[in-house]
Amino acid sequence: MVLKNDDNRNIWEKIGDYFSANSIWMKWYCTGCGAIEMPPTMTSRFDMERLGMGPMATPRQADVLLITGYLSTKTLRRVIYSYEQMNSPCFIVAFGSCTINGGIYYDSYATIGRLDKYLPVDLYIAGCMPRPETIMNGFNELIQMIKKGEAKGWKHYQENYEWYKKNQLDSLGEIIIKDEFHE
Amino acid sequence: MSSMNNIINEIKAALAPLKMETPADKQIAAVVRPEAIHNSLSYLRQRGFTQLCIVTCIDWIKDSEFELVYILFSWTDGIHVQLRARVDRNNPVMVTATDIFPGARYYEREVTEFFGVEFTGNEDAGKPLFLEIWDDLPPLRKDFDPQAYSDSKFPMRERGNEFVSEIGGTEK
Numbered sequence: 062m063v064l065k066n067d068d069n070r071n072i073w074e075k076i077g078d079y080f081s082a083n084s085i086w087m088k089w090y091c092t093g094c095g096a097i098e099m100p101p102t103m104t105s106r107f108d109m110e111r112l113g114m115g116p117m118a119t120p121r122q123a124d125v126l127l128i129t130g131y132l133s134t135k136t137l138r139r140v141i142y143s144y145e146q147m148n149s150p151c152f153i154v155a156f157g158s159c160t161i162n163g164g165i166y167y168d169s170y171a172t173i174g175r176l177d178k179y180l181p182v183d184l185y186i187a188g189c190m191p192r193p194e195t196i197m198n199g200f201n202e203l204i205q206m207i208k209k210g211e212a213k214g215w216k217h218y219q220e221n222y223e224w225y226k227k228n229q230l231d232s233l234g235e236i237i238i239k240d241e242f243h244e
Numbered sequence: 245m246s247s248m249n250n251i252i253n254e255i256k257a258a259l260a261p262l263k264m265e266t267p268a269d270k271q272i273a274a275v276v277r278p279e280a281i282h283n284s285l286s287y288l289r290q291r292g293f294t295q296l297c298i299v300t301c302i303d304w305i306k307d308s309e310f311e312l313v314y315i316l317f318s319w320t321d322g323i324h325v326q327l328r329a330r331v332d333r334n335n336p337v338m339v340t341a342t343d344i345f346p347g348a349r350y351y352e353r354e355v356t357e358f359f360g361v362e363f364t365g366n367e368d369a370g371k372p373l374f375l376e377i378w379d380d381l382p383p384l385r386k387d388f389d390p391q392a393y394s395d396s397k398f399p400m401r402e403r404g405n406e407f408v409s410e411i412g413g414t415e416k
Contacts, residue, residue, distance in 0.1 A: 134376070135374070135375075135376050138376070161401065162400060162401045163394075163398070163400065167394070167400070168390050168391040168394050169390060169394060170380075170383045170388070170390040170393045170394055170397075171375070171383075172398075173398045174394065174398035174399055174400040174401070175398075175399065175400060175401050178399055228399075231397075232397050232398055232399075233377070234377040234379070235377060239376060241371070
């Protein structure tokens with residue numbers, strides 16, 4: 062996915078981007094092992110709320126979907142559900158090397174290889190696993206990208222919906238969630 | 245509380261196992277015939293081994309056999325018993341343990357899903373537990389190739405050789 066920086070936002074979009082960059086609410090999709098780096102990032106040692114990011118309870122209220130680590134096919138179905146519930150503009154930050162190329166689970170039958178085939182990733186934070194400093198650095202980067210109007214993954218998803226859906230169906234078979242414990 | 249030796253002798257007398265060993269302190273392993281698994285489990289249950297810790301499976305592909313492993317624990321004696329039996333790999337069938345240990349339902353589903361061992365009497369055993377939509381060999385069998393499955397299903401990132409040449413590897 063190549064996002065070009067053609068800044069053709071109108072004045073209202075610029076104002077909207079300026080304000081949304083300054084209050085980022087994150088939904089953490091903590092399924093992978095990288096989630097263990099989030100508690101030190103949010104608590105007193107590193108305290109990321111001083112940089113303007115906070116945790117949010119549900120995807121419908123959040124701006125950022127943070128995917129911490131590997132995704133099994135079962136998890137990816139839930140992530141797609143969560144992502145499609147989010148209000149635009151919404152951003153995806155992919156965390157750890159597993160979301161980039163599968164990480165140490167590159168040959169697993171259960172985990173996907175790369176995330177940006179299925180969902181539009183705005184920013185990768187590389188590392189296995191990234192330190193809290195890296196996470197905060199990544200989020201500063203995301204804030205700058207939103208201010209400049211470069212974080213356009215959600216538009217890309219809307220415009221290339223068929224391409225994403227095709228990739229999702231090719232790898233997952235179907236996206237309908239069957240959960241016998243909640244039926 | 246009875247001592248380890250007493251329990252070993254009791255189990256030996258009651259189950260007549262093919263082989264018995266003590267892999268570690270407070271652990272007993274017994275190998276029985278697959279037909280004897282159900283009776284052995286019900287004997288051990290009334291002997292005080294009330295907790296079923298796990299039911300799992302080992303794929304001995306060279307012997308063409310699946311080895312089913314039941315691990316039981318007694319809270320009064322603090323002793324683990326491992327019960328093992330080998331079934332034919334081409335027709336893996338085992339009697340369910342759900343009438344003795346109801347919690348075996350999920351362990352048996354897991355073994356069915358990952359190894360393809362059929363449990364007669366467990367009506368849930370065919371239902372998927374972890375893998376939602378699975379269309380290949382059971383994935384923990386030794387003849388299943390996870391790399392080939394992953395390559396066919398999940399596309400990887402294409403790379404140039406810029407990283408390889410930097411660290412002095414072979415260039416294309």
